[in-house]
Amino acid sequence: MTAVLERPGRRFADRRSRTLAWVGLSVLVVLGVVVAGGLAADAAQTTSLTDRNLGPSASHWFGTDRLGRDMLARTLAGLRLSLVVGVAAAVVSAAIALALACSAAVFGGVVDRAVGWLVDLFLALPHLVLLILVAFALGGGTGAVVAAVALTHWPTLTRVLRGRAREVMSSDYVAISRQQGHGRGWIARRHLAGHLTGHFLVGTVLLFPHAILHEAALSFLGLGVDPGEPSIGILLAESMRHLTAGAWWLAVLPGLCLLVVVTLVDTIGSSSRALLDPRSHHL
């Protein structure tokens, strides 16, 4: 404390400002990837048979694939697809989680038990097997993957939100509100909403990485997006055939980019959680 007072000039000295700056930077990079991916959509599909299977060079930073398509453009387009799928999945899953957790907390009793039971049911299978089943049931293809990823990521968030909501509902001020004759809807609006917003937003962001990685995994297995579309999973699945020929750049670089983007999104989520947590002021 005294050290800070002595040196008021160092603005970025405390961890809170640094975390904020880091979150801002990550958001910018992720947005940049989305924009760049949109711009690279054409280049990702342009074949050039004279430049086939080239390694990384100044003109093709990530090299080219067997049809001479620029891997940098394909990677960017794939990342954009991943992020779009991630957004759709995170938003839908988060909405489901919020609805279930709130109804469990507000109505209690049978509804509460049913929600708990549903969560247990969804967690009973390995997540990837569940994804494969749902994607299969929806007939495969890009739409099916988005739906499968969106419909299966809510259980863990539901657990967290339900725990929080239960805490709020059992608190004294809610009991007093009840005594004063306020209805369930009023209590949910006035007391529950404020307490859940932070957890909900952070939980939504933290669903992203899971969703992105699962989309990539399904596409890699050949159960995901249509093979014509450049998704990171598809790129890596294609690269497998050329790996023994020594084309390492096809596999290493797109995967690395996916890893970086997932890490960035994860950073955004966990840093915002630390920032929203009132205990974090001493960080």
Added chain:
Amino acid sequence: MDLLTRAGQALAGRLVRLVLLLAAVATASFALMVHSPVDPVDAYVGGDIAAIGPEQRAQIAERWGLDDPPLERFATWLGNVAQGDLGRSLSFNQPVTEVIGERFLTSLALMATAWLLSGVFGFSLGVLAGMRQGRFTDRVVTWWAYTLASAPTFWVGLLLLYVFSVSLGWTPVCCAVPVGVLADDVTLLDRLHHLLLPALTLSVVGVAPVVLHTRYAVIEAMASDHVTFARAQGESTRGVVVHHVLRNAAAPAVLLQFASLGELFGGSVLAEQVFSYPGLGAATTTAALGQDVPLLLGIALFTTVFVFVGNQLGDLVHARLDPRVAQELGRARRPRWGRGEPGEPLLDPGPLAPERVGAR
């Protein structure tokens, strides 16, 4: 005697829960399969679809009972499942139980190796990081675990495959046994040699949650009163860790390892695809790509049992390691939501501890 009846009651309770869970999973997955737009006859006949006429189609459909209402088909299927008959796999042309049995043994070798490796490495790294909290070792280990938590399993597999199999040539490129060798001539060493890289992939990725949670538990234990007391009595750091911290840290690590069987299986699906390893994970992919509904349903049921057994074993071992948990379990027979649920406090260990990211 009293103890015996109580153990029996607990076992019966668990079995009832498993049966209820299986019934729910069976109903849900059957409903999913029925609503699939894929035509089972087309899927079965495959490329020869042009060669068969409508009469033959109708015959196949009738033979399989596809014209019956879904509810009736479900009842028939469930009746067969209850008798241990899961139907016949289309893509392997074998009874589903046989396919799962054979494939699972192959996968089990892989998953067990990976499970042990990630448990041992994750625990040691976690203890190391927790002991040196805030120092260089801790930072490196934590950063490494965070990064691995976001790494796609199949990408890690591809990297290892490129480095060790393609560039260095130390390990085989594919399969579980050498190609072109009779099954009787395959030695244990051959199998281990083929197993090494997929198992390494799975454990490298699976190590992250164990490291992070062990680290957290070690830090917590190091800050506790009993450790301060031991230190005051002149115990060295090594002595403190060995005698006062390890057991505290082992409980969550073991629970987590057992609870991660589902993710381990998910990872093995991907790793087996990368290394062309003929296990149950690869069979899952084959079944989904080949529209093999009976096998998919069988795998869904089987993996449910697998995950359930993992969770129950985790509970038991956790109770052995931590007597407080055993008391809790003895008091409330069913873990209550939000408090007794063993996985929950681990998954959300506070604002400073990392979130688990695991798409294996």
